[in-house]
């Protein structure tokens with residue numbers, strides 16, 4: 001596996017005596033350049049409260065990947081998607097994903113429903129996609145307009161493109177015989193004084209054609225702490241809602257917890273898989289009410305019949321709700337009484353773990369028994385009770401703590417929980433032993449710049465692998481990388497000026513803006529054609 005020759009200009013030569021190796025997919029050519037005394041503060045001091053996408057950061061803060069490549073790290077655990085898709089009948093399901101899950105259920109003479117075993121791997125996948133972010137503190141290069149990246153693996157093939165520059169939006173589309181996985185990310189970075197807040201706007205969709213199902217979920221927020229003093233560390237937090245459209249119609253509500261007091265909840269994720277009835281109920285509820293657990297039903301309007309007036313934390317909400325559902329939960333004539341959303345929820349499984357380590361699931365009965373033994377309240381909507389506090393309601397909307405100390409919280413095995421009879425759904429692969437010298441890359445990340453000889457003639461000329469600045473950084477030439485980065489950005493500016501004057505303007509090649517058929521929100525959808533490999537006729541491909 002070799003590098004393409006074109007990018008060898010200006011690159012320092014490799015020195016095998018120093019241990020330098022070619023990028024063979026398991027290591028990078030040279031160890032990371034120390035950030036040493038470079039101060040982030042000097043770059044960020046004028047940016048408090050600002051969006052950071054327009055700010056140029058010195059190359060020492062970069063990692064040698066383009067954001068397009070980083071985005072495809074979502075696919076590191078793509079085998080979970082295949083597992084999900086392959087569950088044709090209960091027996092096969094037992095064999096593949098839910099092996100242990102089913103065994104545990106059968107042992108006690110109970111059989112789980114078809115649906116929850118199908119939902120579980122998708123959910124595990126949604127969490128697993130974020131595992132590679134742990135301790136990764138390098139900033140990926142902003143993709144150039146029209147830059148693309150492709151990745152072919154036994155499990156899938158994927159293509160992505162930078163479809164917009166301001167605001168920066170990257171779109172991806174992966175397919176395989178078993179699933180289609182696509183989405184777009186618009187990362188919003190905001191400097192908040194002590195930390196950088198990252199909101200990755202956009203939705204992610206997985207389609208399982210065989211089952212006529214599509215699963216969608218949102219990305220959770222991310223926070224880089226201690227940007228001024230202390231050591232940087234990264235936290236992911238917020239609510240993730242995995243919705244199944246079509247088929248069984250299940251939903252999974254997960255909470256990524258902020259580290260919290262004494263870092264008790266560091267890296268913790270938990271939540272429930274909920275049945276379709278709950279989903280139906282929730283669809284009748286406006287988004288702002290979804291996060292709430294305990295509601296007071298103030299009044300059910302007789303005339304409007306389906307209009308319900310609810311109060312939550314002193315605020316009154318009016319909305320239409322399906323009366324039959326209210327009735328089923330005995331709240332049909334409950335004016336003036338308290339209704340708990342929890343009583344509408346039919347919870348199928350409890351899912352818990354740490355996004356850096358593993359995700360397990362167990363039955364609701366096991367979860368409730370476990371809570372009772374510890375004297376905790378199992379009714380807490382987000383399952384936050386499992387985190388060791390008596391009542392963790394509404395925890396899923398909380399924010400990371402800005403008054404934290406400057407230290408990096410250490411993962412602590414003693415805060416791991418293990419509910420008897422749980423099933424392991426997913427476990428993070430350990431980082432390679434040399435990871436700390438190589439930007440905390442996972443093995444998957446190390447392979448992303450890999451360039452095989454056979455690729456050279458086929459590769460689209462806009463592929464991230466051909467970016468000279470990324471390659472120079474990868475080889476430890478920080479100054480060279482900085483110079484190339486500036487050159488590329490200037491080149492892009494000139495091209496955009498010319499294109500602006502032309503009648504067509506700039507158009508993404510492989511994706512078009514459209515409405516996501518499931519979320520009904522604006523999204524970028526794949527046009528097809530990339531894998532035909534007819535790149536000779538493309539115009540304006542000279543972006544590097």
Ligand SMILES: CC(C)CCC[C@@H](C)[C@H]1CC[C@H]2[C@@H]3CC=C4C[C@@H](O)CC[C@]4(C)[C@H]3CC[C@]12C
Nearest residue numbers: 061136137138139140187196198200219222224
């Ligand atoms: C403060 C300095 C050092 C800048 C470093 C910022 C780095 C750590 C930021 C910049 C862009 C960020 C990424 C933006 C978007 C996503 C997609 C989301 O689904 C998972 C997190 C992920 C992948 C973020 C991880 C952290 C990230 C790489």
